[in-house]
Every structure is written in structure tokens, then in C-alpha cells.
Amino acid sequence: MSMLKFLGKRLALSLFVLFGLSILIFTISRVLPGDPVRMALGSRAPQWAVDNLREQMHLNDPLYAQYYYWLAGAVRGDLGQSLFTRRAVIEDVREFLPATMELALFAGVIMAVFGILLGAVSGRYSNTWIDNSVRIFSYIGIVTPSFVFAILFLLLFGYVLNVLPTMGRLSPWIARPPVITGMVSLDALLSGNFAAFGDAIKHLLLPAVSLALGGMAQEARITRSTISDNLRKDYIASAKGFGVPERLVMFKYLLKPSLIPTVSILGLDFASLIGNAFLVELIFNWPGFSRYGIHAMLNKDLNAVSAVVMVLGVIFIIVNILVDLIVAWLDPRIRLGAERGK
Amino acid sequence: MNYSRNPLLKRRAEGFKKGWYKFSRNPVSVLGLFFVLTVSFLAIFAPYVSPYPTHASRFVNFAEAGQPPSLKHLFGTDVFGRDILSRVFFGFRYSLMMGVVVLSLVVIPGVVLGLVAGYYRGTWIDTVIMRTTDIFLAVPPLILALAICSVLTPSVFNAMMAVSLMWWPWYTRLVYGLSSSLRTEFFVQAAEVTGASRSHILFREILPNCVSSIFTKMSLDMGWVILIGSALSFVGLGAQPPIPDLGTMVADGAKYLPDQWWITIFPALAIMITVLGFNLIGDGFRDLFALEEV
Numbered sequence: 309m310s311m312l313k314f315l316g317k318r319l320a321l322s323l324f325v326l327f328g329l330s331i332l333i334f335t336i337s338r339v340l341p342g343d344p345v346r347m348a349l350g351s352r353a354p355q356w357a358v359d360n361l362r363e364q365m366h367l368n369d370p371l372y373a374q375y376y377y378w379l380a381g382a383v384r385g386d387l388g389q390s391l392f393t394r395r396a397v398i399e400d401v402r403e404f405l406p407a408t409m410e411l412a413l414f415a416g417v418i419m420a421v422f423g424i425l426l427g428a429v430s431g432r433y434s435n436t437w438i439d440n441s442v443r444i445f446s447y448i449g450i451v452t453p454s455f456v457f458a459i460l461f462l463l464l465f466g467y468v469l470n471v472l473p474t475m476g477r478l479s480p481w482i483a484r485p486p487v488i489t490g491m492v493s494l495d496a497l498l499s500g501n502f503a504a505f506g507d508a509i510k511h512l513l514l515p516a517v518s519l520a521l522g523g524m525a526q527e528a529r530i531t532r533s534t535i536s537d538n539l540r541k542d543y544i545a546s547a548k549g550f551g552v553p554e555r556l557v558m559f560k561y562l563l564k565p566s567l568i569p570t571v572s573i574l575g576l577d578f579a580s581l582i583g584n585a586f587l588v589e590l591i592f593n594w595p596g597f598s599r600y601g602i603h604a605m606l607n608k609d610l611n612a613v614s615a616v617v618m619v620l621g622v623i624f625i626i627v628n629i630l631v632d633l634i635v636a637w638l639d640p641r642i643r644l645g646a647e648r649g650k
Numbered sequence: 651m652n653y654s655r656n657p658l659l660k661r662r663a664e665g666f667k668k669g670w671y672k673f674s675r676n677p678v679s680v681l682g683l684f685f686v687l688t689v690s691f692l693a694i695f696a697p698y699v700s701p702y703p704t705h706a707s708r709f710v711n712f713a714e715a716g717q718p719p720s721l722k723h724l725f726g727t728d729v730f731g732r733d734i735l736s737r738v739f740f741g742f743r744y745s746l747m748m749g750v751v752v753l754s755l756v757v758i759p760g761v762v763l764g765l766v767a768g769y770y771r772g773t774w775i776d777t778v779i780m781r782t783t784d785i786f787l788a789v790p791p792l793i794l795a796l797a798i799c800s801v802l803t804p805s806v807f808n809a810m811m812a813v814s815l816m817w818w819p820w821y822t823r824l825v826y827g828l829s830s831s832l833r834t835e836f837f838v839q840a841a842e843v844t845g846a847s848r849s850h851i852l853f854r855e856i857l858p859n860c861v862s863s864i865f866t867k868m869s870l871d872m873g874w875v876i877l878i879g880s881a882l883s884f885v886g887l888g889a890q891p892p893i894p895d896l897g898t899m900v901a902d903g904a905k906y907l908p909d910q911w912w913i914t915i916f917p918a919l920a921i922m923i924t925v926l927g928f929n930l931i932g933d934g935f936r937d938l939f940a941l942e943e944v
Contacts (some may be wrong), residue, residue: 323783328785338800451925453877454916455884459904467908483657583790585883591904601793602885603801613797621788 318632323627326618330382332437333617334375337610345391365389382618390604397615400600405619406490407477407584408596414493415516415585416523416578417506421542423524424597427531434536442528449525454584457518458591465514473511475593482507519584523577527570534566568639575631579624657846662931673733673934682930693742696809700736708892716910726912728903734912737894740921744895748810748879749872753942755814760821760863765852768829780826783819792878799887809888813878817871825866828860862939870932873925880921896921 344354345361362368363390366377381388387397430442466474477492478484485496485504493512496504538544539562547557580600591598597616604612673679697703701723710729719726725734767779786794791813798812832838834855841855880897883895889895891902896917904914935941 321781324781325784328782332785333797336794336801340800418683447926447929448922451873451877451922451929453880453884453918453921455881456900457913459900459907459918463908463911485925579790580792583792584881586793586796587884590885602796605796606886608800609900613800617789617793620790620793622704624788624790640750 315629318629320627325625326621329621330379330618331375331612333614334378337614338371338374364429378614387615387618390423390612391609392604392612397611401597401611401615401619402490402519404597404600407594408582408589408598410491410493411512411515411519411589411594411596412578412582412585413491414512415519415581417615418516418565419520419523419527419577419581420574422520422568423527424504424531426524427528427570428529428535428566431532431535431539432558433489434532434539439532446525446529446532449521450529452521453587454522455591456586457521458515458588461514461518462591472514473507474514477511477595478504479507479509479511482648515588519581519588523581524575526577530573531570534569535562538562538566564638564645565616571631571634571638572633575628576630578627582620582623654734661744662748662873666893669855671939673938674746676934676937678930679937682927682934683930685927686931689742690746690929692739696736696739696743700733700734700739706894718910719735719912725916726910728899728913729906734899734916738896738917739901740894740901741896741917741920743875744806744889744893744926745879748806748813748869749875749928751810752817752875752879753868753871755810756818757821757864757868759763759827760818761857761860763818764822765829765856766859768826768831769833769848769852769856771830771833772844777864779822783822783826786816786819786910787823788920792881793795795878795882798844799882804887804890806889807864809879809882812882813875817875821864821867824863825860828863829856832856839860863941866932866935866939869928869935873928873932876921876925876928892938897907 339536344397345358345365345367349358349361357428366374369377377387383464385398387401389395390397393400426442432440433439462474473479482504484492485499486496487577493505493508496502496508517592544557544562547561548554554563584598585598586596590602591594593599597619600612601616603609604616692699696706700706709732714723714727714731715729716731717723717727723735725735725738727733728737763779763783767776770776785924793811794816795812798815799809802808802812829852838851838855841851846855877889879897880900883897884901885893886901888900889898891898899917900914900921903910903915903917906913
């Protein structure tokens with residue numbers, strides 16, 4: 309199947325999933341007990357104000373009509389008003405999303421690189437002390453909630469050792485670099501401001517590592533088991549027997565095919581990483597989209613909650629398509645679009 | 651028990667014995683079983699084994715507030731003077747209950763949908779079921795569970811319902827993969843040829859071959875569900891005070907870091923030990939049944 313056909317099919321399916329997700333989240337957000345307008349305006353707001361806002365938000369119409377208004381707006385990029393920031397939700401998204409993307413990408417890179425590295429070393433030297441310590445580390449990584457890592461790091465590096473900043477994205481005495489991408493570290497780099505870049509990376513370190521550890525442990529575990537399985541296969545022995553240099557055997561013939569299962573779950577791990585960002589951003593006071601989302605949820609801010617879920621849905625669809633493309637590149641046998649799971 | 655009269659039961663008993671033998675040869679799995687049994691014991695008998703059972707609910711004794719671990723209070727006391735050790739024992743109850751309730755709600759519908767979708771692979775039934783799971787799996791379960799909890803009144807019960815609503819697709823997807831490949835096996839075709847009913851084929855031919863995978867996933871999922879539950883109560887959308895939930899305790903204690911570290915650290919360790927136990931058992935099952943897909 310050609311690449312274009314594959315992409316087209318994936319996009320069509322993605323649109324369907326997004327449509328379904330919008331119905332799901334809309335249903336969830338509208339069946340709530342309690343009046344969101346009353347909550348937003350406060351118990352002392354006059355009744356006419358509440359009635360006006362209800363009318364304005366189409367809350368008096370039947371559910372399907374409300375859904376129609378909401379969807380029609382969403383397609384045009386109008387996700388409604390946030391009841392709490394009192395701004396268009398889309399503006400909030402624009403403001404808060406880059407911070408979370410910066411954190412998630414940084415954490416995702418740490419997760420993938422170190423997870424694969426640890427797994428590869430552990431599989432290559434299986435049943436040695438290196439392997440055993442990596443395996444113990446993996447268990448710790450898997451069973452520890454990321455919010456516990458976050459709290460421990462806050463305690464250890466922020467208070468006891470006092471070597472890393474624990475709040476926000478930049479130190480207050482450093483001027484924010486001009487906004488280009490919205491990601492502070494990247495903006496600083498692009499504008500050549502290395503002091504700000506270093507400071508931004510320092511701020512990223514603790515939240516990103518607390519987010520990355522769980523997924524890293526999973527990646528390490530899977531890479532280890534495929535590497536140690538493949539290491540025993542005949543083709544490796546024959547490659548060595550032909551005198552292919554060790555390094556070439558390890559990287560080209562062993563590592564590349566062994567990465568397929570690891571990469572396949574990268575998308576899943578990235579998704580749970582963003583899920584955990586909801587707690588970690590709260591702990592490190594990271595002014596991002598997830599913290600915005602959790603505040604919206606705690607305040608029953610309907611439009612904002614729906615927008616957060618939909619935006620994340622779009623992000624995961626893109627991530628999953630990317631993962632599929634990488635897997636197809638790693639494994640020529642997996643024809644793009646061929647049935648998976650067989 | 652005497653199984654000698656019934657050959658099928660006898661064979662099952664022998665299979666179980668063999669399985670247990672293999673499972674018990676793996677020290678890591680046995681360690682997991684030990685953790686899980688200990689935690690379950692402490693949870694079930696919490697009122698009898700905890701040193702201060704009254705401290706599990708509303709209890710205030712400011713004279714002993716914020717004490718570090720000592721012989722009198724092995725895990726120290728919180729800001730209300732409640733014994734953390736006792737509260738951790740009671741906290742195990744809520745964690746285990748979360749896992750047990752959620753899994754008992756989701757496994758049956760999830761598995762049945764997966765069986766049906768896999769057996770009718772390629773038909774509209776497959777499309778409807780599997781595309782619905784795609785929608786539920788489009789966003790990480792924690793986020794949707796948070797969204798659902800946020801519109802409900804926060805409570806242990808609602809948290810369980812929210813997580814359950816998000817969790818069934820994982821079983822559907824797992825069983826779908828198994829069932830769609832099993833349906834072309836000879837024994838299924840043989841049953842079809844002899845005119846066995848649909849329900850016989852689904853539940854008597856295909857399902858028994860999925861049980862080991864489902865079991866392994868359930869064991870691993872106990873851990874995941876407990877983690878998600880603790881995350882929900884950590885942000886205040888799950889169990890409400892004065893319920894001694896481990897996630898809530900970690901969140902409450904975080905305000906008093908770094909001075910009163912014991913309020914946070916011990917409940918956090920308790921979560922980790924519980925999840926670790928179920929994970930180790932799950933891994934033991936996976937090795938035992940030689941599974942790859944779970």
C-alpha cells in the first residue's frame with residue numbers, strides 16, 4: 309500500500325475517532341449535576357445574569373442542539389468561552405499548550421533515549437550486575453506514581469541539596485526570550501540567549517525526569533527482553549562468524565530490529581506521560597496546558613474541559629501516526645496499512 | 651480433595667499443581683505473592699492489627715501532632731496527631747477495593763465484546779465495537795477519568811465508576827487480537843462443522859484459550875488501577891477526607907514537606923509496595939504461560 313493511501317486511511321479513521329471523542333466528552337460534560345453557570349457567576353449573582361448566560365451558552369436548548377452549536381464552533385476553532393478565565397478557550401489553549409509541549413517533548417526524549425540505552429545495555433550484558441540493577445530500577449520506575457517521583461525530587465533537589473529550581477519555567481531575574489515557538493528553551497536557543505537557555509533547561513529537568521521515569525522503565529524492560537532474545541538468534545552468530553565488526557553487528561543487526569516492540573509502545577507511553585503531566589505540572593507549578601486542564605476540571609469549567617480533551621486527542625492521533633511511520637521504517641516487513649496484531 | 655472420580659477435575663488439579671510448582675520456583679513471583687498477601691491481610695484485618703484503629707477516621711489529638719517515627723508511632727503522626735501506620739493499613743483497603751471493584755466491573759463486558767468482535771472479524775459488528783474502543787483509547791485513561799470525576803461529586807464510588815468506564819476497552823482490544831486469530835484454528839472450525847452453537851464456540855472453545863492472557867492482564871491491571879485511583883485522590887477528585895486513602899494522604903502530607911516527610915513518604919511507599927506486588931505476580935504469570943501480547 310502506498311504511503312499516501314496509508315496516510316489517507318489513517319486520517320479518515322482519525323477524523324472518525326475525533327468525532328466520537330467529541331460526542332463522548334460532550335455527553336460527559338453536559339450530564340453533570342449542578343449548574344455550571346451558577347458556579348461560575350457565584351451564588352450572589354442575580355438570577356437574570358444567570359439566565360442570560362445560560363441563554364448565551366445555549367444551555368436551555370435540547371442536548372443535540374447544544375452539541376451542534378458546540379461542534380459547529382469547534383470546527384471553526386471557536387471552543388467557546390472559559391467560564392473562569394473569561395476568555396475564549398482557544399486563547400487559553402494557545403497560551404498554555406507550548407509550555408506543556410516543551411515539557412512533554414523534553415521528557416519524551418529523555419524517556420526514549422535513556423529507556424532504550426538502559427534496555428540495550430541490560431540486554432547485551434544480561435544476568436550481570438549491570439542487568440540486575442537496570443531491572444531493579446525498572447521495577448521502581450514502573451510501580452512509583454509520577455507524582456511521588458515529583459514530590460521526592462522536589463524534596464531532594466529543591467530543598468535538601470538545593471541545586472535545582474522547583475517552580476515555574478524561568479528564574480525571575482532572567483528576561484523571557486522573545487516568543488517564537490512559545491517553548492522557552494527553544495526560543496532562548498533560537499535567539500542565541502544561552503543564559504536563558506541554561507536556566508530554562510534547569511527548570512525543565514525535575515518535572516521532565518519525574519514524568520519520564522515511568523515510561524523509561526517500560527522501554528528499558530521491553531528493549532532488554534527483545535535484545536537478549538535476538539542476541540541468541542542464529543543470524544547474529546552467523547554475522548559474527550563472517551567476521552562482521554562487533555559494532556556493526558550490535559547497532560545494525562541487533563539494535564535496529566530489536567527496537568520495533570519498544571517503538572510500538574512509545575506512543576502509549578507518551579500518552580500516559582501527558583496524563584501524568586496533569587499531576588506533575590500541579591506539583592512544580594508549571595504554567596502549562598495540563599495544569600490549566602486540572603484547574604478547569606476542579607472548577608467544572610465545561611468548555612475548557614472539553615477543549616483540553618479534544619486537543620489532547622488530536623495530539624495523540626498525530627503521535628500514533630508518527631509511531632506507525634517509525635515502526636514501518638524499522639521493519640520493512642510491516643507493510644504500511646497492513647493488518648497489525650497478527 | 652479427592653478428584654479421582656472425575657478425570658477432568660483430576661487433570662485440572664494436576665495442571666494447577668504443576669503451574670504452582672513452576673510459579674513457586676521463581677523467587678521474584680513468590681516475593682510478589684508475599685507482598686500481595688501481606689497487604690490483603692493488613693487491609694482485611696485493619697481494625698484488629700492496626701495499633702490505633704480509631705485514627706482511621708475523624709480523630710484529633712494535637713498533643714501528639716506531627717511526631718516523627720518512634721516506637722509508639724512507627725510511621726509517625728500527621729498534623730492531627732493520627733497514627734500514620736494505622737491509616738496506611740486502612741488505606742490498603744481503599745486501594746484494593748478500587749482495584750477489585752473496577753476489574754470486576756470491566757473484565758466481563760470487555761472480554762465479551764472482544765470475543766464477539768474477534769469472532770465476527772471483518773463484519774459490521776467488528777467495526778462498531780472496535781471503532782468504539784478506538785474512541786475510548788484516544789485519550790489516556792487518567793485524563794478521561796479525571797474529566798468524568800470532575801463533573802461528578804468527588805467520592806470513592808464515583809472514582810471507581812469513572813475508571814471502570816475508561817478501562818473496558820483494554821480487555822476488548824486484548825481479547826479481540828486473541829479471538830480473531832483463534833477463530834481460524836482447527837478446533838474452532840471442527841466445532842463449527844459439527845454444528846456447535848455460537849455461544850458454545852465463543853465461550854467454550856475460544857474463551858478458555860484466552861484465560862491465561864486475561865488473568866495475567868488482570869494481575870498487572872490491579873497495579874495500574876490502584877495507581878490511577880491514587881492519582882485521582884491525589885488531586886482531590888477521589889476519596890475525600892477523613893477517608894484514609896493512600897493518594898489523599900500523600901497529597902495532604904506534601905504540604906508539610908520537607909519537615910514532616912513521614913506523612914508523605916510512608917503512604918507513598920505503601921502504594922509502591924502494593925503495585926509492585928501485583929506487578930511481580932503478573933510477570934510471574936506471563937513467564938508461566940509464556941505470553942507475549944499482554
